[in-house]
Amino acid sequence: MALFDRFFARLRAFLGEPLAKSLRRRLRAASPARLSELRDGLHCRVAGTARSVEGEMLTAPLSGLPCLGYLLEVIEHQVGTGEHLLVYDKKAVPFVLEDGDHRALVDPTYVELLVAPVHELTAHSAFRQDPQQRAVLDRYAPDRQLQSTIKLVYRELVIEAGARISVAGTGHREVDPHAAAERGFRDEAQQRLRFHGAPGLPLLIGDDPP
DSSP: OOHHHHHHHHHHHHHOHHHHHHHHHHHHHSOBOOTTTOOTTOEEEEEEEEEESTTOOEEOTTTOOEESEEEEEEEEEETTTEEEEEEEEEEEOOEEEEETTEEEEEETTSEEEOSOEEEEEEEOSOTTTSHHHHHHHHHHOTTOOOTTEEEEEEEEEEEOTTOEEEEEEEEEEEEOHHHHHHHOTTSOOOEEEEEEOBTTBOEEEEESOO
């Protein structure tokens, strides 16, 4: 896990839902704009349909859904020590955001996912009997002893191809290679926006409306 993600994982474990609510407020507070009207370097919130780039996809570890990005958290509740973050895994691939004839590339190197959870499980006992739970534990915590564990809470957020989402961040214009290939090399190059976060200021991706 990258340093940035380890930092946010610790924050999530310590602050929990208050951090997620704070990030959602930031997403909603970003000025809305359309891709067709957006100026280079303007921080705003845009909405569109998520599409894969050349079919590149991931598989969500809990639900098994094909997706463009996911966030998996497993919270462990133990006798005497309370709760802590047992599993944190976040991955995303670059994808295209489409709004009519306009599109932007979303680079998820620095990103926080705020979409609604698509899969939630709470297990109070027999943690390794359910196939989904067992697969997650075997993958992320194969040697974990669960004798003092009261319950496990599984939570998975997923960006599905074809989903309508909002992205808050700063976009910069670049040549759209797909549009250029469609138009031909003699035509004027068509541009697209490229959204890329930074350490401490990640892109925020949520549902639309946020």
